[in-house]
Amino acid sequence: MTTLPFDAQRLSQCAVDIAANVRELSDRGWTPATSSNFSQRLDERHVAITVSGRDKGRLVESDIMVVDLDGQPVATTQKSSAETLLHTQLYKRFADVGCVLHTHSQAQTVASRLFAGAGHVRLEGYELLKAFRGNDTHEMAVELPVLPNSQDMHTLAAQVDALLDRQAMWGYLIDGHGLYAWGRDMAEARRHLEAFEFLLGCELELRRLQR
Numbered sequence: 001m002t003t004l005p006f007d008a009q010r011l012s013q014c015a016v017d018i019a020a021n022v023r024e025l026s027d028r029g030w031t032p033a034t035s036s037n038f039s040q041r042l043d044e045r046h047v048a049i050t051v052s053g054r055d056k057g058r059l060v061e062s063d064i065m066v067v068d069l070d071g072q073p074v075a076t077t078q079k080s081s082a083e084t085l086l087h088t089q090l091y092k093r094f095a096d097v098g099c100v101l102h103t104h105s106q107a108q109t110v111a112s113r114l115f116a117g118a119g120h121v122r123l124e125g126y127e128l129l130k131a132f133r134g135n136d137t138h139e140m141a142v143e144l145p146v147l148p149n150s151q152d153m154h155t156l157a158a159q160v161d162a163l164l165d166r167q168a169m170w171g172y173l174i175d176g177h178g179l180y181a182w183g184r185d186m187a188e189a190r191r192h193l194e195a196f197e198f199l200l201g202c203e204l205e206l207r208r209l210q211r
């Protein structure tokens with residue numbers, strides 16, 4: 001019998017947790033056409049992440065696999081998300097990151113197009129800013145970065161690293177693509193993701209009304 005370098009029971013728990021949470025996000029239309037990817041930290045060296053190309057609204061336990069912090073598959077021949085590097089760079093950089101969520105909702109994608117020129121979306125004065133860890137007032141602003149898209153994950157990851165060198169943040173948009181959000185655990189990452197989604201919807205609606 002081969003010994004796995006991670007706790008198989010913990011992987012199973014993560015897979016159930018990811019599938020249940022992602023089904024809810026998918027029901028809201030945030031994961032169209034097999035898009036989006038999701039992960040949770042297993043331990044200091046391993047991450048549970050979605051297999052590439054799966055219908056994220058119908059994930060089953062075998063659709064979640066393990067990679068190491070360099071994004072290499074561990075004890076499996078499955079292919080992890082095409083965007084694995086964007087997950088593992090966060091786990092590698094921040095010991096307290098426990099969950100990374102990436103979705104492609106319409107609001108996220110439209111906002112990424114609209115604000116790509118500015119390079120960020122300024123979210124200011126909203127009570128819901130208190131949903132982000134560390135914020136305790138609406139009297140502040142969060143700048144959600146918008147990065148140019150690339151099919152080269154090393155290029156994208158380098159852009160994210162450069163941003164993280166300059167500012168603390170809980171997420172970013174990729175132009176014409178979608179949103180990344182993260183947190184200490186699934187509950188916090190979801191809260192951040194849902195807050196970004198709501199606030200982007202507000203900004204888009206304000207612009208529509210002001211036309």
Ligand SMILES: CSCCC(=O)C(=O)COP(=O)(O)O
Nearest residue numbers: 035036037052053054081082
């Ligand atoms: C059809 S969606 C294009 C790829 C993408 O942006 C995505 O989020 C899903 O890729 P994965 O390899 O994680 O399935």
Ligand SMILES: [Zn+2]
Nearest residue numbers: 035036177178
């Ligand atoms: Zn994507």
